[in-house]
Amino acid sequence: MIGYLDLLLRLTIWFLLTADLSLANIIIGVAVALLLPRRYTAPAVLKDGLRVLGEIIVAIPQAYFEAFEIILRPHNEEDIVMERVKPQRTPGLIFLDIFLITFTPKTIVLKYHEHGWYEVHRVLRRKNK
Structure with missing residues (x-):
């Protein structure tokens, strides 16, 4: 059914x-x-999918906060980091993870490596020296 x-x-x-x-x-x-x-779909995959959906709902206010933060306080530093893909992810969940990372204004996924890594570009505030 x-x-x-x-x-x-x-x-x-x-x-x-x-x-x-x-x-x-x-x-x-x-x-x-x-x-x-x-x-x-296995029950574990459904549970992971619902967890990612919850993370996306939390990311909406976070995206607005980051957008206003970038407007009010300039971010002049850039950084590229490698983030590990969570284990046992289906292609659909990987897509949702990439969407979640890219949804916020400070981060964007540049590349997904088949070996289980995301290449993520971030903008950061310059640290006062």
Whole structure:
């Protein structure tokens, strides 16, 4: 049986694409959502996905804070660091991690290395000497 969250996600995407909430479109959307093939997802992957979703929700106010911080206090230093990918990440979770890092104004992922590393560019405030 298709999961409720999966069905809800597919229907949401369908309604965003069609922009039509008529009865015929709802029936077609449910049929398409049920007929599309789906992969088996392990409970651990679902738990990691929900954790990343929570991190994204927390990142929204953080992004606004960082944007105002950059406006009010200039950041003149740049740094490139390598960050380790968390273990047992699926390609979808890796995409969400990259989105989360890039979403905030001070950081952007330059490259994902297949060996399990992100190359991250950061802007920093110059330290007073």
